[in-house]
Amino acid sequence: MTTETPKGARVIFERPELLADRSTHYCPGCGHGVVHRLIAEVLGDLGLGARTIAVAPVGCAVFAYDYIGVDFVEAPHGRAPAVATGIRRVRPDAFVLTYQGDGDLAAIGTAEIIHAAGRGELLTAVFVNNGIYGMTGGQMAPTTLLGQRSTSSPGGREAAFHGYPIPMTEMLAIMPGVAYAARGSVVDAAAIGRTKQYLRRACEIQLEGRGFAIVEVISNCPVGWGMTPTESIERLRDVVAKEYRPGVIVDRTREA
């Protein structure tokens, strides 16, 4: 669909070239669409579309390849960092990006993400953390907050019974192979702007050959959280962002 620019008007906001001109399958209010857009913008800004090979996860975002116009490989659940490692090693000229949710990265794929980071693989990892298994109907994730209800923690997550939420990005950040780790958010326009900066930096670090880079994005899941989109954004701001604090967690490219 092409929209003609009316006479005398100028374009101040447009669809990124790498973002498909179509509706997504995501639920109303879901943050995945925002993160997809940011990735399409950053890859476009850096001129990386032609040499990007991205890895799609299992979960809601498996269909990322329907929306972001680059080459994609679909990984088994949790294995995106291993798949990306294989791509990286045989395609030194490619730009390699992974996209994973919290169940994918922080539960079933814990070993793969830790070892890819430990090897300092030249990868840019995008980790969308909405604290729930969205696609399978709202079960508890490793990142589900204490007290949070889910279909598999119906009385709310209890530390003594379900264990504690796992701060994956902080854990990864302590490893020397991790050049950059940051946490963004989709809570409002300002946070989305900062998240874009983190994503851009995480991409540049791969291009500079500095090491593994990860950007966690705390996001919302209105349906999985049992809320309206507006309520879910309020919870993201008032509750989730207090536990998973946005900001740059480590940037070893700025250390001596």
Next chain:
Amino acid sequence: MTITTLPPTPLHHGHRVLMKGNEAMAEAAIRAGCDAYFGYPITPQAELLEWMARRMPEEGRPFIQAESELGAINMALGAAATGARVLVSSSSPGISLMAEAMSYMAGAEIPMVLVNVMRGGPGLGGIGPGQADYFQATKGHGHGDYRVPVLAPSSIGEAMALMADAFELAEKYRTPVFILADGTLGQAMEPVELTFREPPRLGADWAVTGAGGRPPRVVKSMHLAPEDLELHNRHLQAKFAEITAREVRWAGENLDGAELVIVAYGTAARVARTAISRAREDALQVGLFRPISLWPFPSAALAEVAARARGVLVVEMSAGQMVEDVRLAIEGRQPVAFEGRTGGMVPTPGEVLDALRRLRGATGADDAASAKETRA
């Protein structure tokens, strides 16, 4: 970054050398143009990984000792999705961990060669040689409706030749291919005439390489709509039918005038060969039918061979797995007996000879012909 490498290893095509099976398979893969290797240590295939650890850097090609077999096979999935020629190796318990990605690769039609140097199971089992993963390799391995070609070498020289063939099959049909070896083949050293062959590159017009100058590509196994997934499965089944029609491999020995036929593959076929030569002293003519492609199984050829004999003996290093495919091929037209040891034990030629004698008795063959009893 500096990687310290050992001096290059001079191994020339056509030379006769004493070599370990695991190392010979690794070198054959390198000479077949293997672009990347991913593995994880496990007995009895560790020498394959160690050989690659030394040789791949010499060749300037990627080698990764992964965090697990899951890591290794998924690295292979990623590398192979870009069109690279990729090898992975493991042994039985590790192969189980790789089942998930094998199913994804079969679904996404990603070529790759996977060596299983089989040991005894189930579970952690043991580290002695085995053939108990026949079902796993030939009947699917992972979930879903799929098959992958399975090649079973019986000597180190044959394993080297099959390595190049495996890459060729994998790329021709866009499928993972199994090389099903066993601990004996992997660990034994024998004189081998080095045969190296690098199959031609077909060009992967499906692979992900970066979408510059063309529409983006997606390498995937997901087809959410049942109608689409059924169509995709029909496409896969048509491919499997083509492989079944064109890629059957087997070898026969002493089949002309054979009274009985042994069906065995891999190391078990070598034990059978010894038993067959001893049986001659019994005036018992026994032929050897050795499947090389375990899938597709050489059913039609076996049925034809068996029709000329009085009975068939299947010898395996398992409790009896291939024997089911033999019975399906023969469809009750001849008696099929089984002789096997399992758990890492190898049948002795004497045990096989005894089984041949029992089968001869049961099939009513002329006992007068066997004038001489020899010690088993």
